[in-house]
Each structure stands twice: as C-alpha cells, then as structure tokens.
Amino acid sequence: MTPDAGPPAQPRPSGIRLGRVLGVPVYLRWSWLLLAAVVVVLYAGVLDAMLPQLTLAGRYAFAVGFVLCLLLSVLLHEVGHAVVARHYGIRVRTIMLEVLGGYTEMEADSPHPRADLAVSAVGPIVSSVLGLVALGGYLSLPRDTVVSQLLFQLARANLVVAVFNALPGLPLDGGRAVRAVVWGLTGNRHTATTVAGWLGRILAAALAVTAVTLLVSRDVSVLIPLLLVLLASTIWQGATIAIIQGRLLARLPRVNLRQLARPIVTVPTGTPLAEVIRRVVESGLAAPAVAVADGAGRIVALVHEESAAAVPPERRPWIPIDSVARTLEPGRTLTAEMSGEDVINAVRAHPAREYLVVSGADVVGVLRLVDLDKVLRT
Numbered sequence: 275m276t277p278d279a280g281p282p283a284q285p286r287p288s289g290i291r292l293g294r295v296l297g298v299p300v301y302l303r304w305s306w307l308l309l310a311a312v313v314v315v316l317y318a319g320v321l322d323a324m325l326p327q328l329t330l331a332g333r334y335a336f337a338v339g340f341v342l343c344l345l346l347s348v349l350l351h352e353v354g355h356a357v358v359a360r361h362y363g364i365r366v367r368t369i370m371l372e373v374l375g376g377y378t379e380m381e382a383d384s385p386h387p388r389a390d391l392a393v394s395a396v397g398p399i400v401s402s403v404l405g406l407v408a409l410g411g412y413l414s415l416p417r418d419t420v421v422s423q424l425l426f427q428l429a430r431a432n433l434v435v436a437v438f439n440a441l442p443g444l445p446l447d448g449g450r451a452v453r454a455v456v457w458g459l460t461g462n463r464h465t466a467t468t469v470a471g472w473l474g475r476i477l478a479a480a481l482a483v484t485a486v487t488l489l490v491s492r493d494v495s496v497l498i499p500l501l502l503v504l505l506a507s508t509i510w511q512g513a514t515i516a517i518i519q520g521r522l523l524a525r526l527p528r529v530n531l532r533q534l535a536r537p538i539v540t541v542p543t544g545t546p547l548a549e550v551i552r553r554v555v556e557s558g559l560a561a562p563a564v565a566v567a568d569g570a571g572r573i574v575a576l577v578h579e580e581s582a583a584a585v586p587p588e589r590r591p592w593i594p595i596d597s598v599a600r601t602l603e604p605g606r607t608l609t610a611e612m613s614g615e616d617v618i619n620a621v622r623a624h625p626a627r628e629y630l631v632v633s634g635a636d637v638v639g640v641l642r643l644v645d646l647d648k649v650l651r652t
C-alpha cells in the first residue's frame with residue numbers, strides 16, 4: 275500500500291494546440307480567433323487613412339500580420355514567465371493564449387517570495403522590452419511606410435500590455451508581485467494572496483468606474499469603455515478566486531490526519547452487517563469507521579457509512595459487510611504525516627468518501643471526506 279500524493283490528473287486544455295516552446299505545450303483559445311477576426315476587420319477599415327498606398331487586400335494582409343505579431347508578443351511574455359519559473363525549479367504545465375493576454379500554468383507555487391517576485395516581474399519586463407524595441411525601430415525609420423506603421427502599433431500595444439499587467443492586483447502580474455512582497459514581509463503566503471486578491475477587486479472596481487466615466491463623457495470610441503468593462507469583469511473573477519484560495523489555504527495547517535482520522539473497527543470479510551453493528555457498539559468507540567480485512571488480516575475495503583445505515587434493520591443479518599464497502603485502491607491510502615496541501619492533492623487525484631490513514635506499517639484510522647470538509651469550512 276503506497277500513498278499516492280502525486281499531482282491530480284489534469285483535464286486536457288480546451289483550445290487549439292499550436293505546438294511546443296522549450297518543451298511546454300502552447301494552446302490558443304478558440305475565442306481568440308473570433309476577437310482576431312473582429313480586430314482584423316475593424317483595423318483594415320481604418321487603415322486606408324494611415325496607409326493610402328495599400329490596396330484592400332494589402333490592408334487585410336497588414337491587419338492579419340499585426341494580429342499575428344500581437345499573438346507572438348503575448349507568447350514571448352508568457353515564455354518569459356515559463357523560463358524564470360523553470361529556473362526556480364517550478365514545472366510549467368501549459369501556456370494558454372487567450373483573448374485578453376495569456377496564462378502560464380505551473381505545477382506548483384513558488385518556493386519562496388523572491389522566486390514569486392521574479393516569475394511575476396519578468397512578464398511586464400518582456401513586454402516593455404518588446405515595446406521599446408518596436409518604438410526604437412519606428413523612430414529610426416521613415417514615417418508612413420508599412421513597416422513603420424506596424425512597429426508603431428506593436429510598440430503601443432506592448433507598452434499598454436506592460437503597464438496594464440503591472441497594475442497591483444491579482445490576477446495580474448503586478449498583483450502577483452504585491453503578493454510576493456507581502457509574503458516576504460509577513461512570512462504568510464495565504465494572507466498575501468488574500469491581500470493581493472482584494473487589491474485586484476479594488477482595481478476591477480476602479481476600471482469599471484473609469485469605463486462608465488469615459489462612456490458618459492463620450493470623448494472616446496465606445497469600444498474602449500467596452501474593453502475596460504470586459505477587463506474589469508475578468509480581473510474581478512480572478513481576484514475573487516484568489517481571495518477564496520487564500521482563505522482555504524490558510525485553513526490547511528488545521529488538516530492534521532492524526533486528529534481527523536476516526537478510530538477503526540476491523541471485521542473479517544463476509545461478516546453480516548448486523549454482527550458488525552454489534553461489534554461497533556461493543557467497541558465503545560465514538561463514531562468509529564469500519565474496515566474489512568482479508569484472511570491475512572490486511573485491510574482490503576472501507577465501509578461506506580451511509581450505505582450501511584440505509585439497509586433496513588430486518589435485512590441486516592443477511593447482508594455481508596462487503597456489499598456496503600468499497601475496495602481500497604492504492605490512491606485511497608494516506609499517510610498521517612502528509613501536509614494539508616498534500617492531503618488536498620491526494621483527495622483531488624482519487625475522489626472517494628473514505629480514506630485509510632497509515633503511519634509506516636501502523637493503521638491510524640479512517641479519514642472521512644465530510645470530516646475534512648468540516649475542517650476546511652469552519
């Protein structure tokens with residue numbers, strides 16, 4: 275019986291798989307194609323004023339080229355996160371490119387605040403460098419050429435991305451940097467996550483107010499307030515998830531399997547349910563769990579309490595305990611020494627209602643999922 279505390283199995287990301295960069299699979303969300311099409315059509319429409327020398331086909335080709343360069347910029351920003359994460363030994367699972375930027379999914383949290391700060395800061399730094407390089411190219415080339423126009427647009431887009439991502443609220447890079455600093459100062463990552471999450475909510479509210487102000491003033495195209503509202507709602511959602519995570523993670527140290535595990539009454543396989551109930555009462559234990567042992571005395575199954583209770587009393591002498599028990603697969607054994615985070619990962623990887631808790635060769639007891647849930651909720 276080996277405990278399985280490996281990372282939970284992840285569903286395959288939904289999107290178009292573009293390939294691998296430095297061994298990391300890169301995906302593109304389907305929704306990106308829709309936004310790209312809208313940007314191409316809108317942008318090609320306004321291009322004749324800026325580049326009158328282009329034909330209609332030329333304008334569309336230019337707009338498509340611009341959108342692809344933007345996608346490449348976002349990819350480089352995310353690759354920056356991935357490279358620095360790896361440098362600190364954090365495995366990177368995927369890079370997802372989305373409508374409003376990208377997302378680099380990592381397999382673990384940063385080991386220390388300095389790593390967290392470096393991983394988060396590198397994204398806006400990459401975008402700033404891309405923006406400044408494009409700006410330098412634009413300034414050194416003659417104006418009103420196709421290339422200089424493209425460089426100008428890329429400079430503007432990358433600098434906006436850099437500044438926007440540096441705003442201090444989760445889920446933005448700036449928010450992650452704030453979390454790293456608060457974590458470094460307080461020594462508590464979960465408190466830091468909660469603080470940076472609340473800053474994210476304040477940021478989202480400020481963006482929404484800005485959007486309404488711009489809409490009322492009618493100084494700008496209606497697209498900008500619309501985009502701001504979309505960003506505000508995305509940030510609000512990300513910030514809310516961060517706040518909930520911070521709250522849940524702060525409770526993880528309370529997950530102590532030795533305290534949570536219920537005592538066990540072990541019965542041989544084939545024992546009638548009525549006899550099991552008699553032995554449970556006789557044991558005098560408070561709310562014990564029932565385990566089923568084979569001929570060699572090894573625990574092979576755990577009884578599901580609700581199923582056992584649902585059997586009508588008159589049938590209990592005829593029902594073997596095995597019919598209300600679930601076979602113990604390897605993933606359903608936890609060790610008493612596991613940390614709260616490891617327990618959550620193990621439970622996510624092997625969902626069940628009861629787990630056997632062991633310490634070396636000794637059986638400690640049974641963890642019931644409802645007991646774990648109670649600790650995390652209260």
Ligand SMILES: [Zn+2]
Binds near residue numbers: 352398439447
């Ligand atoms: Zn970033």
